[in-house]
Amino acid sequence: MTSSQSISPYPTHLLPPLRPSACRGGRVEARVSENVSRDMVMDGDFAPPLPEGRSTRARQNGVVQPLLTDLYQITMAYAYWKSGKIADNAVFDLYFRKNPFQGEFTIFAGLEECLKFLENFQYSDSDIEYLRKTLPPTIEAEFYTFLRQLTVKDVTVYAIDEGSVVFPRVPLLRVEGPLIVVQLLETTLLTLVNYASLMATNAARYRMAAGRHIQLLEFGLRRAQGPDGGLSASKYSYVGGFDGTSNVLAGKLFNIPVKGTHAHSYVTSFLDMSELRTKTLAHRETGQEHDVLALSSAWRKRLALLLETLENEASDGEMAAMISFAIAFPEGFMALVDTSGLLNFCAVALSLNDLGYRAIGIRIDSGDLAYLSNKARETFAKVAQTYNIPWFEKLSIVASNDINEETILSLNEQGHKIDCFGIGTHLVTCQRQPALGCVYKMVEINGQPRIKLSQDVAKVTMPGRKDAYRLFGADGHALIDLLQRSVESAPKVGEKVLCRHPFQESKRAYVIPTRVEPLYKVYWQGGQVCQPIPALDEVRARVQSSLHTLRQDHKRNLNPTPYKVSVSVDLYSFIHELWLQNAPIGELS
């Protein structure tokens, strides 16, 4: 017998504490919701007027809360607490070790979500109650009081700007503060950065493969990994360079353009012309009603001759579906066209033209996309020429069948006439590499550097509090990233700086930068966001401008050149002295 009841921890955190968010040292955005009571928000009808443009900030998914973490963070917190390490301070670096997709660059994304997480960080009573039931009974009660009162006001987060091109080993975030607190943030920060960055990088790669002038639409919601996986995919593919999504909620939440036409089932729902209950449409200018069915049927006869196809191969159900769709969306007629549907489409589009409307185009979802797009373009050109309707040649051709980066590159080679790709599964699941392996490592505690050694050099950590700079050459391209100890002064424009490989002694290079970009800004301090949070469109623009500074050979799909990440002479010595101190000396026997 099932005995069940609803527990509802979601709502507990859905409405974060609405505290004033004045901020030091930076422009700060007004947040309308802070002036809105919870009741208003909960009323279901809260929809503040949107400002002009697309600068809006969405609230965070309610599942992002302090318990969205690994249990061991909390057991460690207790062990730290129990060991008297409450006043200890630590520095953690969040970084990845390898670029995804066999590429040589990564786009950093997820920062805004990390900051929202910090803004709302607080264990609720029900969280504490759950932990009390779950952790061993030997845990001292005072620990729960400690947790309940825990805040992130003493945490400082340095971060690279969201949307920047980033590279292995250069920390994306440097998180400083009370050891217990910064440790407790680990899993959630990783979750928020890992997939967002992976997705934005994937999207940016698709954008590069498709070129600047092709529209890219994200169609992956149904294949995404969970509902929020779908939302994150829509958001970060837009950041990475996509033009829109089919996901309506993503459109609503993030103010991303939404696109879509109809599915095959729409066509299937019409068997023949007799099912067309509305057949007329008003002329765009005269307003006079015309019979679109009669017009389309007449056009279909004429076109069958022109295009040398058999009229009876065109399905009547499909034509009925297209006519009804054209009547519903006379200004936005775009139709799913299977191998045989071109004749019907052209007939309906020409009828619309008779009534003063311009069709948008077709979507192809099966078959040989290069061949079909070329054939469709030829057909459009022939119609355009025969009937003297120049824009008909420019109708949009959207392709959307199981497309990935390689498909696009291969279509480019074959030659195609596609204007827009709708991309689902491979984009949102990041098929080629479904996870970015960001890690979060302690590099300093109570002012003392820490190094983690490993047989595998790639897993050795770079100790201490570090700053990062990007050095640019005279042609505007990024030359190298340089990590330094935070106590060192920044490299200067026009001054020679020796950049060393962090682990290979012989690899060194002198660089004279024409421009030096410090990569970190303080994004969180004193319990507040300390930088203006850019709108999604600004982050999206930064992706393209940041990629633009990267040499083409780092970005190409096949065998790209690795971009160099180096350390200063000082940091190099620091790492290697600490390494020697920490490595046990073996004895041969």
Added chain:
Amino acid sequence: MTSSQSISPYPTHLLPPLRPSACRGGRVEARVSENVSRDMVMDGDFAPPLPEGRSTRARQNGVVQPLLTDLYQITMAYAYWKSGKIADNAVFDLYFRKNPFQGEFTIFAGLEECLKFLENFQYSDSDIEYLRKTLPPTIEAEFYTFLRQLTVKDVTVYAIDEGSVVFPRVPLLRVEGPLIVVQLLETTLLTLVNYASLMATNAARYRMAAGRHIQLLEFGLRRAQGPDGGLSASKYSYVGGFDGTSNVLAGKLFNIPVKGTHAHSYVTSFLDMSELRTKTLAHRETGQEHDVLALSSAWRKRLALLLETLENEASDGEMAAMISFAIAFPEGFMALVDTSGLLNFCAVALSLNDLGYRAIGIRIDSGDLAYLSNKARETFAKVAQTYNIPWFEKLSIVASNDINEETILSLNEQGHKIDCFGIGTHLVTCQRQPALGCVYKMVEINGQPRIKLSQDVAKVTMPGRKDAYRLFGADGHALIDLLQRSVESAPKVGEKVLCRHPFQESKRAYVIPTRVEPLYKVYWQGGQVCQPIPALDEVRARVQSSLHTLRQDHKRNLNPTPYKVSVSVDLYSFIHELWLQNAPIGELS
């Protein structure tokens, strides 16, 4: 200049309308939250007492709402509405075409989430407002009124029980009702079923690879695809046969066991013994305080001789970390042990033993897992024998480094002494196949069957309203799944039935079933859930019992035998007649 404001559509849907959910014809669960006002729920402190056992239902993630869909569903809805198809009724099948992971079975999951989605289905005012801004201005205002008032009370959903083993082409859901409404449900239902089923299947495969007696823990939150991807992964890996998760929120929401110890950073935070601020622990029985540091140091000296290792190769910082962890969790001491940590672990575990506590074991997170686990087990055995502490030999060995199904199979071949696997990235991203390709196809409209033809036979749909049966043989194993037209009467036990391949004329078999299981139940009708919703543990148990009915050769990892899905003689003719009617006759010229 960034001008931003918060918009907050999340909360709008977070608290679904709390309407009474009495249900016809089935046991129905009490829902505590329905007696709780919104204010209470929003207060942040709502934590109803849990009943005994683990039967609880969590509220749905607030992002699951009617706008979590593709835009074309809404444009189609308008076109249907505009074409006067408001009263049309349709039947859609939700099914997949191919089992994932090169396997021959799939676990169906996500049904409960689909039902919750239906329970809460309603467009809010802010949804309508958003659509009004987003869709073309030519859309008639009445359509928005229609949408605002739309309900799913006339929809009926037939479904296979969640947790069942299922096969390609057998619909998991049959959704019937007003064409516009059932079309609008497509994307969200697919999103909720696709990843849940993929994840549960993946977990079930790991369970089979590991065998019944190995503990499996899901550790993938940080690498999951978005925060909800992480929650779904935890939930459905538990359903598929895992024993627990590291994800605390999943534990809280779904009442799944949570597990975890400490990360490497805990070890890194201690440099040497001097950092141990608390050194004493009370004896479990006498209550007398003892110096664990002194005990452990003495044990380490003795063990170094016994195990023939050098004491100075063991890190003092690591021992300090282990001692502090043991003091915090004397009843639950489990330590992350890198290649060199075994000596320290044994020393601390023996000190705990002196004080009346039993350690739990170790976690290995790097290196050769087979070798290290064997070495650790030998060490434990030697200690157990030398000091006459039999349980020491049985200490748990957890392994957790980048494990996938193949790693487990390979470790099985090599021979290992691991008791528990902690599995992250590969489990939650379903690396081998990151999406299950469920589709949602119209099979009937207004009582008329619909077929979708395709060059690719796998993409041809099976028309009409169908029922599905599983036929079992005398040995209790499932023999074949049989699809019939809903108008046919069910196959009977002991009566010969001819089962045909749906598309290959020559493939037929007579079956005399010993047991016949009708696969569908009405889960949603009249605006209500119509079956008791099993608790997560019951679904989890069904996965194992359902898999148990499947012959071993269908389940094996390498070259499994396909399980047969067949159609009745009647359905076969029905499909093929309709096919001929719909296929245009070509002309050779």
